[in-house]
Amino acid sequence: MSVTSTTIVTPQLIAFEHNFPLQNGQTLPRFDLMVETYGTLNAAKSNAILICHALSGTHHVAGRHSPDDKHAGWWDNMVGSGKPIDTDKFFVVGVNNLGGCAGSTGPRSHNPETGLDYGADFPVVTVRDWVRSQALLADHFGISEWAAVVGGSLGGMQALQWTIDFPRRVRHALVIASSPRLSTQNIAFNDVARQAILTDPDFHGGYYSRHQTKPRRGLRIARMMGHITYLAEHGLGKKFGRQLRGNEYKFNYDVDFEVESYLRYQGDKFADHFDANTYLLMTKALDYFDPAAEHCNNLTAALAHVQAKFFVASFSSDWRFAPSRSHELVKALIAARKDVQYIEVPSHHGHDAFLMEDEPYINAVRAFMVNIKV
Amino acid sequence: MSVTSTTIVTPQLIAFEHNFPLQNGQTLPRFDLMVETYGTLNAAKSNAILICHALSGTHHVAGRHSPDDKHAGWWDNMVGSGKPIDTDKFFVVGVNNLGGCAGSTGPRSHNPETGLDYGADFPVVTVRDWVRSQALLADHFGISEWAAVVGGSLGGMQALQWTIDFPRRVRHALVIASSPRLSTQNIAFNDVARQAILTDPDFHGGYYSRHQTKPRRGLRIARMMGHITYLAEHGLGKKFGRQLRGNEYKFNYDVDFEVESYLRYQGDKFADHFDANTYLLMTKALDYFDPAAEHCNNLTAALAHVQAKFFVASFSSDWRFAPSRSHELVKALIAARKDVQYIEVPSHHGHDAFLMEDEPYINAVRAFMVNIKV
Numbered sequence: 129m130s131v132t133s134t135t136i137v138t139p140q141l142i143a144f145e146h147n148f149p150l151q152n153g154q155t156l157p158r159f160d161l162m163v164e165t166y167g168t169l170n171a172a173k174s175n176a177i178l179i180c181h182a183l184s185g186t187h188h189v190a191g192r193h194s195p196d197d198k199h200a201g202w203w204d205n206m207v208g209s210g211k212p213i214d215t216d217k218f219f220v221v222g223v224n225n226l227g228g229c230a231g232s233t234g235p236r237s238h239n240p241e242t243g244l245d246y247g248a249d250f251p252v253v254t255v256r257d258w259v260r261s262q263a264l265l266a267d268h269f270g271i272s273e274w275a276a277v278v279g280g281s282l283g284g285m286q287a288l289q290w291t292i293d294f295p296r297r298v299r300h301a302l303v304i305a306s307s308p309r310l311s312t313q314n315i316a317f318n319d320v321a322r323q324a325i326l327t328d329p330d331f332h333g334g335y336y337s338r339h340q341t342k343p344r345r346g347l348r349i350a351r352m353m354g355h356i357t358y359l360a361e362h363g364l365g366k367k368f369g370r371q372l373r374g375n376e377y378k379f380n381y382d383v384d385f386e387v388e389s390y391l392r393y394q395g396d397k398f399a400d401h402f403d404a405n406t407y408l409l410m411t412k413a414l415d416y417f418d419p420a421a422e423h424c425n426n427l428t429a430a431l432a433h434v435q436a437k438f439f440v441a442s443f444s445s446d447w448r449f450a451p452s453r454s455h456e457l458v459k460a461l462i463a464a465r466k467d468v469q470y471i472e473v474p475s476h477h478g479h480d481a482f483l484m485e486d487e488p489y490i491n492a493v494r495a496f497m498v499n500i501k502v
Numbered sequence: 503m504s505v506t507s508t509t510i511v512t513p514q515l516i517a518f519e520h521n522f523p524l525q526n527g528q529t530l531p532r533f534d535l536m537v538e539t540y541g542t543l544n545a546a547k548s549n550a551i552l553i554c555h556a557l558s559g560t561h562h563v564a565g566r567h568s569p570d571d572k573h574a575g576w577w578d579n580m581v582g583s584g585k586p587i588d589t590d591k592f593f594v595v596g597v598n599n600l601g602g603c604a605g606s607t608g609p610r611s612h613n614p615e616t617g618l619d620y621g622a623d624f625p626v627v628t629v630r631d632w633v634r635s636q637a638l639l640a641d642h643f644g645i646s647e648w649a650a651v652v653g654g655s656l657g658g659m660q661a662l663q664w665t666i667d668f669p670r671r672v673r674h675a676l677v678i679a680s681s682p683r684l685s686t687q688n689i690a691f692n693d694v695a696r697q698a699i700l701t702d703p704d705f706h707g708g709y710y711s712r713h714q715t716k717p718r719r720g721l722r723i724a725r726m727m728g729h730i731t732y733l734a735e736h737g738l739g740k741k742f743g744r745q746l747r748g749n750e751y752k753f754n755y756d757v758d759f760e761v762e763s764y765l766r767y768q769g770d771k772f773a774d775h776f777d778a779n780t781y782l783l784m785t786k787a788l789d790y791f792d793p794a795a796e797h798c799n800n801l802t803a804a805l806a807h808v809q810a811k812f813f814v815a816s817f818s819s820d821w822r823f824a825p826s827r828s829h830e831l832v833k834a835l836i837a838a839r840k841d842v843q844y845i846e847v848p849s850h851h852g853h854d855a856f857l858m859e860d861e862p863y864i865n866a867v868r869a870f871m872v873n874i875k876v
Contacts, residue, residue: 312744316726316738317730356691388693392697
């Protein structure tokens with residue numbers, strides 16, 4: 129079936145009814161993953177693509193959930209019939225990560241051990257945990273190896289971890305606007321975001337749902353700040369400049385500048401739907417990701433057994449995950465004598481560029497995907 | 503008298519007992535300015551230097567307030583006997599800005615019109631208001647013209663505004679790590695900081711002192727975020743890297759990385775002593791500063807009547823007030839045929855570099871100051 133931006137897609141919840149040990153030493157008694165699939169798995173099961181999401185992403189990658197759904201999935205420009213990740217050729221799987229808040233087991237879920245929602249009892253999961261849960265998902269579909277694992281930002285970290293942890297189960301990895309580990313500045317911004325949430329009086333130690341509330345203020349501040357870091361200085365300037373809402377300065381703390389209005393709107397929207405505990409654990413997964421650490425900080429050594437062919441892309445104005453971070457990965461892959469293609473895309477959209485229409489970028493992904501044999 | 507880092511200096515409060523109309527249309531019935539002076543005003547009153555402070559600065563520029571004072575003034579490495587701004591030659595004036603929280607009239611002060619503290623009733627003052635209040639301060643000392651007005655960051659904006667508003671009263675201006683106006687990104691960060699404070703339940707619409715509380719959480723978040731933007735990515739990486747506090751990841755939201763501990767400490771310290779209303783109005787003064795705006799965004803036109811000789815300095819890794827922002831000013835000064843010296847200092851200390859010891863920078867200021875005739 130053809131998948132377009134208006135195709136109605138239906139997510140499915142897949143249950144894993146067994147213990148799932150985590151990197152932090154805790155064990156989940158069971159878990160669900162919310163997934164969405166596009167296209168058809170071929171008989172050889174050789175055309176499967178896994179899409180890994182970033183901090184606030186979900187399983188809903190392409191199409192719409194209902195005819196009056198205002199927006200298509202978060203990567204609808206990339207995934208669909210005739211699109212770079214072509215659902216006429218590939219069977220594409222989107223998955224909401226464990227610990228997420230879009231249907232997979234996470235802090236909002238029922239904890240069978242307490243009979244209450246997990247809240248703060250949900251463990252801090254890692255990129256490695258996610259990859260292991262996604263491997264169980266592959267087993268569920270009978271997929272022994274992915275034709276490709278694809279992700280941007282935190283999603284790119286998952287794609288990279290896949291190639292390290294399951295070298296025989298990934299033929300290609302697309303690591304976009306990502307990094308082999310966070311910089312000090314990245315960690316610093318994440319901690320400020322977490323502190324905004326943790327110190328919100330409505331956080332209640334993470335058990336806010338039991339108090340029929342949520343730390344909206346903290347989430348809003350975290351998102352506003354995050355949003356600035358996802359955009360480029362230049363792009364923000366081009367879009368808003370110093371444009372005023374009214375005709376003159378207000379001399380109070382209402383909106384003076386359009387950029388303030390935009391950011392507050394983004395913060396409010398996010399605080400309305402996202403879960404604070406999920407935000408916290410996602411940022412921790414980002415901070416902890418560091419595959420080179422177990423190899424004396426030698427990323428080349430960490431990549432020694434990788435078998436996937438890599439596509440790495442970065443964006444010139446991305447200062448959250450700067451091109452230099454992708455260079456580290458590319459250099460290590462080359463040093464480890466792996467197959468890697470790299471494109472640095474000129475853009476003024478900052479980190480968010482990986483989600484946007486950009487011809488050279490889209491074409492580069494298309495060219496890479498076209499050459500994948502299924 | 504020689505002024506060294508251990509010299510005991512005593513601030514003085516200077517009262518201005520008359521109406522002071524502000525740019526926003528309001529009028530202060532009276533105000534005080536807390537000042538500190540170093541060196542001796544000569545008979546011709548031709549050796550006076552005004553030091554303008556940045557967002558969180560004060561009148562306390564050099565020396566100590568008591569023998570057991572742990573820290574010297576905020577620019578003690580720059581101001582003193584034999585230092586680049588040499589108090590053996592110059593009479594240096596440090597002043598806490600109107601609206602500040604270090605002794606000058608501000609939100610914490612008594613409002614004679616209500617009999618209560620100003621709190622949120624304190625007006626949003628501007629760089630132009632500050633310059634006018636500093637002109638009254640000059641009058642108080644009988645100083646008809648400053649040998650130089652000097653400032654970094656927001657302080658540099660005041661120095662620039664001085665040359666525009668009182669061209670005959672400033673012979674030299676040192677505009678360091680500053681900008682002729684904030685970028686969209688700067689405004690965005692300021693608004694997030696303000697939102698953190700304004701949405702703190704302890705803010706009480708700005709009348710928190712009447713509730714015997716203060717919006718500590720909001721101030722802390724604002725400062726943590728601000729602090730990241732004052733430091734360079736590279737400098738932060740060099741200082742902290744991914745260094746852990748303990749031996750392994752904690753898998754909770756306590757401190758994992760040293761940088762988290764550092765930022766939280768900075769945030770706590772700031773929240774302990776700084777006033778939230780002052781923080782709000784200081785960031786607004788930053789946002790509103792835009793001398794070119796009244797001249798159809800033509801900065802050269804705004805500078806047409808300037809008579810001061812300029813010294814402009816920027817720092818390579820400063821991304822809050824990037825070198826490109828200083829270039830705008832230097833180009834406009836050149837286009838307006840003004841006298842300007844410019845130095846771009848290689849540094850990995852980011853915006854904070856203007857406060858630090860750096861030989862080429864210190865020497866450049868020294869060379870400029872040595873050539874000022876008094």
